[in-house]
Amino acid sequence: MKPIIAEPGEAVAERRYSVRWALASLSLSMLLPSLGTSIANVGLPSLARAFNAPFQDVQWIVxxxxxAITTLIVSVGRLGDITGRRRLLLIGILLFTLASVLCGLAPTLWLMIAARALQGLGAAIMMALTMAFVGDTVPKTRTGSAMGLLGTMSAIGTALGPSLGGLMIASFGWPAIFLVNLPLGLATFVLAFRYLPADIGGQKKKDRAGFDTVGTLLLALMLSAYALAMTIGHGSFGLLNLALLLAAGLGAALFVFAEARAASPLVQMAVFRNRVLTASLAMNALVSTVMMATLVVAPFYLSRALGLNEALVGTVMSIGPVISILSGVPAGRLVDRLDAPLVVAAGLVAMAAGSxxxxxxxxxxxxxAxxxxxxxGYQLFQAANNTAVMADVRTDQRGVISGVLNLSRNLGLITGASVMGAVFAHGSATAEIAAARPEAVHSGMQITFGVAAALIAVALTIAAGTYRRRTNSEGA
Known part of the structure; x- marks a missing residue:
C-alpha cells in the first residue's frame, strides 16, 4: 500500500502503518455485517428447536x-455526513457488538428478533460508512484496490458464517454464533478508534433538514408491511396477508409521493426514468431473491432431508461463498473483455441451470454440483450488471445510483427470506419445518427452486428486452 501524502515532519513509515491499520479496521467493519447474515442462517434449525417455534416465526431472525439494514442504510450514510462519519461508525460498531451479546443471551424468540433488529441497525451504519471512509484513508490511485479488498472481506464473511456457525453450534450451542461477535467487535472498535481519521466537523444546523426522516419512516413501514404479508399465516395467504400487502403498496405510493417533493430525498425518483437502470434494478432484485432462498432453505434441506448434523450443514453451505470468492475477480476481468449485456445473459443462464x-x-x-x-453465474451477473449500470452515470450521481442498486439487492434478499420461505413452507405442506419428514422437505425444495428457475427466466426476458432496445437505439 502506497502511503498517502505525509504531513510536515511526519515519518512516511508511520503514515504507511496508519493507513494499513485503518484499512484493517474498515475490512473488519465490512466482514462483520456479512458474517451476521450467514452465521444466523445456518442456526435456524437449532433456533426453531430451542424456541419451539414454527419456521415462519424463526425466519424473522433473518x-x-x-x-433494519434495508430501511436505514441510505439514511445512516446521510446522517454520517451531518454528524461526522467516524463518530457514527464507532457508535455503529458498538451497537452491533452489544446487540450480538443480547442475541446470545435472549431468553425468548421475540427478544431475539428485537436484538437482531438492533444488530441490523449497527450493520447498516458499518456497511454505509465503511465505503465512504475509503476516500479519507487511501490515495485515489489505490481506491479500486481498497474497494476490491472490502468486497473480498464481505465474501469471506459470507463464506465463514456457515462453517463457523455449524462448528460453534455443534461445540457450544446456538448462543455461540452471536457471542463470537464480541471479541471481533471490540477489536474492530479499537482499530477504528485508533486509526480512522478524525471528523473535520459537522454541518451547520440549517443543513440538518437534509435528513429525510419522512422518507426513512415510510420506507421502513412499507417494507415491514410487505415482509409481514409474506410470513403471517404459516404458509397460507388470507385476508390479513392481503391487507398487509395492500398497505405495503399504499406505503410505496406514499414514499414515491414524499420523495418527489422532498428537498433532499432519500432516493431520487428521477433515476427511475432510465429504462436500462430500472431493468437492471428489477433483475438485481430477482437474482438476490434466488440467492437468499439458498441461504434460508438449504439448512433445512441439508439437515432434515439429507440428515446432516450442524457441523456438516455449515461445511456444505460454505462451499457456495468460497466459490464466490474465487470467481469474483475472474468474473470482473471477463466483463472488462466482453460486452456487459452478454455476460449478464451468461450469468443468468448459469443461474437458471443451477436453480x-x-x-x-x-x-x-x-x-x-x-x-x-x-x-x-451470480458473480458473472453482479459484475456485469453493476458495470452496465455505472458505466454511463454522471460523477455527481454515482453515489445515488449505487445506493439504489444496494436497495434493490436488499429488497431481493427480503423477498427471498419471506416469499421463498413461504413457498418452501407451502411446498413442504407443514408449518413445523424443523420437525417435517424428509420427503416433505425434499418436496418443498423442489417446488422452491422450480419457482427460483422461473424467476431467473423472468430476469432473462428482461435482459433480452433491454438488449434489443439498446441495439435498436444504437442502430437508429
Whole structure:
C-alpha cells in the first residue's frame, strides 16, 4: 500500500502503518455485517428447536436484520455526513457488538428478533460508512484496490458464517454464533478508534433538514408491511396477508409521493426514468431473491432431508461463498473483455441451470454440483450488471445510483427470506419445518427452486428486452 501524502515532519513509515491499520479496521467493519447474515442462517434449525417455534416465526431472525439494514442504510450514510462519519461508525460498531451479546443471551424468540433488529441497525451504519471512509484513508490511485479488498472481506464473511456457525453450534450451542461477535467487535472498535481519521466537523444546523426522516419512516413501514404479508399465516395467504400487502403498496405510493417533493430525498425518483437502470434494478432484485432462498432453505434441506448434523450443514453451505470468492475477480476481468449485456445473459443462464439442478439433483453431490453452477453465474451477473449500470452515470450521481442498486439487492434478499420461505413452507405442506419428514422437505425444495428457475427466466426476458432496445437505439 502506497502511503498517502505525509504531513510536515511526519515519518512516511508511520503514515504507511496508519493507513494499513485503518484499512484493517474498515475490512473488519465490512466482514462483520456479512458474517451476521450467514452465521444466523445456518442456526435456524437449532433456533426453531430451542424456541419451539414454527419456521415462519424463526425466519424473522433473518428478516429483522435485513429489514433494519434495508430501511436505514441510505439514511445512516446521510446522517454520517451531518454528524461526522467516524463518530457514527464507532457508535455503529458498538451497537452491533452489544446487540450480538443480547442475541446470545435472549431468553425468548421475540427478544431475539428485537436484538437482531438492533444488530441490523449497527450493520447498516458499518456497511454505509465503511465505503465512504475509503476516500479519507487511501490515495485515489489505490481506491479500486481498497474497494476490491472490502468486497473480498464481505465474501469471506459470507463464506465463514456457515462453517463457523455449524462448528460453534455443534461445540457450544446456538448462543455461540452471536457471542463470537464480541471479541471481533471490540477489536474492530479499537482499530477504528485508533486509526480512522478524525471528523473535520459537522454541518451547520440549517443543513440538518437534509435528513429525510419522512422518507426513512415510510420506507421502513412499507417494507415491514410487505415482509409481514409474506410470513403471517404459516404458509397460507388470507385476508390479513392481503391487507398487509395492500398497505405495503399504499406505503410505496406514499414514499414515491414524499420523495418527489422532498428537498433532499432519500432516493431520487428521477433515476427511475432510465429504462436500462430500472431493468437492471428489477433483475438485481430477482437474482438476490434466488440467492437468499439458498441461504434460508438449504439448512433445512441439508439437515432434515439429507440428515446432516450442524457441523456438516455449515461445511456444505460454505462451499457456495468460497466459490464466490474465487470467481469474483475472474468474473470482473471477463466483463472488462466482453460486452456487459452478454455476460449478464451468461450469468443468468448459469443461474437458471443451477436453480433447476437444485430442484432435480438428489443428495449432497447434487446439491454441490448445483451450487457450483449457481454461484459463478451470480458473480458473472453482479459484475456485469453493476458495470452496465455505472458505466454511463454522471460523477455527481454515482453515489445515488449505487445506493439504489444496494436497495434493490436488499429488497431481493427480503423477498427471498419471506416469499421463498413461504413457498418452501407451502411446498413442504407443514408449518413445523424443523420437525417435517424428509420427503416433505425434499418436496418443498423442489417446488422452491422450480419457482427460483422461473424467476431467473423472468430476469432473462428482461435482459433480452433491454438488449434489443439498446441495439435498436444504437442502430437508429
Amino acid at each position: 428478516l429483522a436484520y435485513l429489514l 433447476i439442478a437444485l430442484a432435480v439433483l438428489p443428495g449432497i453431490a447434487g446439491y454441490i 448445483a451450487i457450483a453452477l449457481l454461484t459463478p
